[in-house]
Amino acid sequence: MTEEELSLVRAAAGGDREAFRTLFVRHRADVHRLVYRMIGPRSDIDDVVQEVFFQVFRSLKDFRGQSKLTTWLHRVTVNVVLMVRRAERSRPTYVEEQPGDLSPDDHRALPDEEAERNERVRAFRRLLDRLADKKRVVFVLHELEGMSPQEISDVVGAPVLTVRTRLFYARRELEAMMSDEPSLAGVGAFAGKAER
Amino acid sequence: MSKKPTLDDLVRDERRRAPNEPDWAAMESKLFARIDEAEAAEVARPRLGGRGWAAAAGALALAASAMLFFGRRGELPVESATLGAEPSAGTLSAVDGAGQVLVGGQPVQAGRGLVPGDRVDAQGARGLFENAGKVTFAVEDQSRVRVDRSRGTVILALESGAVEAAVVPVSQGEAFAVDVPTARDRVRVAVHGTHLRVAREGDRVVVDLTEGVVSIGRPPREGSTYGTLVVAPAHIELDASRLDAGITVDHATEHVRKAASLAAPKVASAAPVHVDDHEPASPTSSPRPGVGPAPRPKTTDESPRPTPTEATSAPPPASASVAPVAAKPELKPKDAVVQAVRSCVASRVQLGQQGVRVTVSSTLHLRVGANGSVESARFDPPLDPEVQTCAAATIYATRFGDPGPVTIPIEVGR
Numbered sequence: 001m002t003e004e005e006l007s008l009v010r011a012a013a014g015g016d017r018e019a020f021r022t023l024f025v026r027h028r029a030d031v032h033r034l035v036y037r038m039i040g041p042r043s044d045i046d047d048v049v050q051e052v053f054f055q056v057f058r059s060l061k062d063f064r065g066q067s068k069l070t071t072w073l074h075r076v077t078v079n080v081v082l083m084v085r086r087a088e089r090s091r092p093t094y095v096e097e098q099p100g101d102l103s104p105d106d107h108r109a110l111p112d113e114e115a116e117r118n119e120r121v122r123a124f125r126r127l128l129d130r131l132a133d134k135k136r137v138v139f140v141l142h143e144l145e146g147m148s149p150q151e152i153s154d155v156v157g158a159p160v161l162t163v164r165t166r167l168f169y170a171r172r173e174l175e176a177m178m179s180d181e182p183s184l185a186g187v188g189a190f191a192g193k194a195e196r
Numbered sequence: 197m198s199k200k201p202t203l204d205d206l207v208r209d210e211r212r213r214a215p216n217e218p219d220w221a222a223m224e225s226k227l228f229a230r231i232d233e234a235e236a237a238e239v240a241r242p243r244l245g246g247r248g249w250a251a252a253a254g255a256l257a258l259a260a261s262a263m264l265f266f267g268r269r270g271e272l273p274v275e276s277a278t279l280g281a282e283p284s285a286g287t288l289s290a291v292d293g294a295g296q297v298l299v300g301g302q303p304v305q306a307g308r309g310l311v312p313g314d315r316v317d318a319q320g321a322r323g324l325f326e327n328a329g330k331v332t333f334a335v336e337d338q339s340r341v342r343v344d345r346s347r348g349t350v351i352l353a354l355e356s357g358a359v360e361a362a363v364v365p366v367s368q369g370e371a372f373a374v375d376v377p378t379a380r381d382r383v384r385v386a387v388h389g390t391h392l393r394v395a396r397e398g399d400r401v402v403v404d405l406t407e408g409v410v411s412i413g414r415p416p417r418e419g420s421t422y423g424t425l426v427v428a429p430a431h432i433e434l435d436a437s438r439l440d441a442g443i444t445v446d447h448a449t450e451h452v453r454k455a456a457s458l459a460a461p462k463v464a465s466a467a468p469v470h471v472d473d474h475e476p477a478s479p480t481s482s483p484r485p486g487v488g489p490a491p492r493p494k495t496t497d498e499s500p501r502p503t504p505t506e507a508t509s510a511p512p513p514a515s516a517s518v519a520p521v522a523a524k525p526e527l528k529p530k531d532a533v534v535q536a537v538r539s540c541v542a543s544r545v546q547l548g549q550q551g552v553r554v555t556v557s558s559t560l561h562l563r564v565g566a567n568g569s570v571e572s573a574r575f576d577p578p579l580d581p582e583v584q585t586c587a588a589a590t591i592y593a594t595r596f597g598d599p600g601p602v603t604i605p606i607e608v609g610r
């Protein structure tokens with residue numbers, strides 16, 4: 001963490017709203033993307049992001065600077081998302097699939113191909129959702145966010161070996177579930193995926 | 197499918213997807229408003245003496261409070277940003293029974309208000325307290341509570357016995373809470389308007405929820421509570437000293453203790469009530485209030501969704517409800533659902549302001565099980581989560597005649 005960022009954190013922890021606003025602006029997109037990766041396109045995603053930063057504001061004074069700020073932010077984000085999901089297990093929830101929210105940022109495909117791809121993505125998210133929290137977290141952080149097992153270890157507070165084990169079983173379970181998912185039938189295993 | 201994708205392909209597809217850009221300015225505005233509210237609430241929080249904090253330290257908190265949905269958590273209603281005289285947590289409206297109610301060890305009469313630090317003992321009678329527009333609660337016979345907070349969220353610490361309360365729904369934040377002190381742990385329950393009874397026997401805690409939604413978890417230092425959300429009707433049991441061991445939830449209406457009337461008896465007893473400002477008298481050896489029905493088979497809180505309930509079961513109390521309009525027996529199930537959704541929209545979405553006509557259109561897709569209960573519900577397109585949460589209670593409580601998919605068009609506007 002740079003000196004400039006550390007001084008921002010200290011100022012924000014001391015109640016400096018402008019410093020906190022700077023941190024919010026600097027990191028909000030990353031937090032928003034991670035929340036999106038973890039819970040999918042839901043209508044309350046902005047509320048979850050807001051909650052993350054509310055918790056950040058309350059906890060900044062406890063941040064010692066022993067890890068990277070981004071790692072700490074990932075930790076707070078993961079914890080908030082897990083709290084949300086735990087809370088939802090005990091109350092009626094609605095399935096909120098929002099096809100219009102899928103916005104590819106690469107080349108445009110033909111409509112049929114795009115529709116097919118969207119359906120695959122939705123099916124993939126359904127399967128991700130069926131993974132146990134611990135496995136889903138490490139899978140999302142590693143495969144979608146590109147974090148190394150060492151970084152994930154800092155985020156989830158588990159040994160690197162445990163992270164690797166969870167990754168292994170997450171992949172294996174996903175592959176097994178895919179064979180039962182009609183829109184993903186025939187999906188093969190990872191092609192020699194190398195861990196970073 | 198033209199080509200069978202690999203898992204690598206799926207991950208690559210997912211990586212390429214980007215979430216829609218939110219309204220950052222609106223989010224920032226809400227975030228800072230929320231921080232301001234939390235800080236104001238913290239400033240306004242009553243200061244307990246060292247003795248009071250010592251007593252509260254390590255306590256298990258079981259709080260019942262009003263909430264709407266996740267997005268509103270952490271927002272405390274602040275009655276006043278300025279420090280001043282503490283408002284009353286409730287005023288004794290009646291002593292129901294031949295015994296007495298004591299405040300600070302002294303018998304009290306109807307009209308006595310409660311402030312933080314007061315300790316209430318009900319001996320041989322039930323003390324009924326009224327906080328107009330917020331909550332009505334009863335300290336049951338052989339029960340003792342301490343008032344921990346009266347500003348914003350009314351918080352009672354249940355030291356023994358039972359408290360029953362009808363909480364008036366609030367648009368945001370928490371209105372009422374019951375703390376149950378133990379030596380090892382803390383919990384919180386959050387509610388969107390409810391009628392509930394919290395009873396303890398040692399560290400065993402039973403919550404009977406006749407209406408509303410409660411969340412049970414550890415109370416935060418500030419703001420609202422994250423916890424296990426449970427929808428009424430529910431009979432909930434937990435070990436207050438071992439919250440991590442989980443809670444058990446039974447949604448069968450017949451297993452939920454029937455809500456007692458919290459209305460003051462027509463002829464109020466003149467018998468005094470005992471409120472202790474500090475150390476209360478030792479509890480008597482007379483029987484304690486029951487902590488609920490006998491144990492029955494229960495589902496765990498891991499259940500993906502509460503069992504849908506019959507619309508005709510558990511008559512709701514007049515003072516609190518989850519959906520503004522409950523399914524009326526004379527209405528057809530579809531009509532009852534539509535009416536509930538409309539009421540939820542009307543109560544939570546500002547329609548027709550400044551000459552602007554607002555129309556809310558969606559389609560509600562239900563899957564009805566063999567017994568006529570709703571197994572799943574989905575709005576397409578989704579409505580405001582607040583509206584959906586509001587409507588959920590009625591939707592899942594409605595019973596349909598035939599199993600299978602049900603589609604209900606929703607259109608609200610003016």
